[in-house]
Amino acid sequence: MQQQTLFRHLNMQVQRKVNACLALAEKHFQRTFPIPEIHYRVRGLKAGVAYLEKNSLGFNRTLMLxxxxxxxxxxxPHEVAHLVVYQVFGRVKPHGEEWRGVMGELFGLTPHTCHRFNLESVRGQTFAYRCNCRVHHLSLRRHHNIQRRNMRYICRECQGELVPCSPNKN
Incomplete structure (x- = not known):
């Protein structure tokens, strides 16, 4: 029951933060912004998602708690900035200069594109694949894409194709 109480408290803080960010944006851009719908159904490694056309924000409940x-x-603020940028500038690069401006100049935050949370509690099963330079741990989805759909993944560093690591035969 304590976790549910904490969630309700955090949900109220999220609502207040969204409203505060929108108030800053309204003052700066001299226009109103509709209040977005908020849900907590984001799964996996993502902390949040902005659904631009729906004016909706999705958050990862586990990572929030x-x-x-x-x-x-x-x-x-990161996700609210995406909505503000879309409504003011239309479709632009997700973490481009407009978004960085809203994050830095308007919200007064360093515009980080990724969170740095510990992901152990939300990380699913992974599969070891290797390239020419190291071992990669792929998600179940990517593993199935390789096994069932004959998809190929390439390492960004060495450009080598990822191949399954041989299981130990000890």
């Missing part, structure tokens, strides 16, 4: 302070101060 585990990282509440940084989540409220960084992730929520």
């Amino acid at each position: 585990e990282n509440s302070d940084e989540f409220i101060t960084q992730v929520v």
Whole structure:
């Protein structure tokens, strides 16, 4: 029951942070912004997602509960900035100069494109694949794409194709 109480408290903080960010944007851009719908159905490694056309924000409940302070101060404004940028500038690069401007100049935050949360509690099963330079741990989805759909993944560093690591035969 304590986790449910914490979630309700954090949900109220998220709502307040969204409203505060939108108030800053309204003052700066001299226009109103509609209040977005908020849900907590984001899964996996993502902390949050902005659904631009739907004016909706999705957040990862588990990561919010585990990282509440940084989540409220960084992730929520990050996603609100995406909505503001879309409504003011239209479709632009997701973390381009417009988004960086809203994050830095308007919200007063360093415009990080990724969170740095511990992901152990949300990481699913992984599969070891190797390239020419190292071992990669692929998600179940990517593993199935390789096994069932004959998809290929290439290492960004060495450009080598990822191949399954041989299981130990000891």
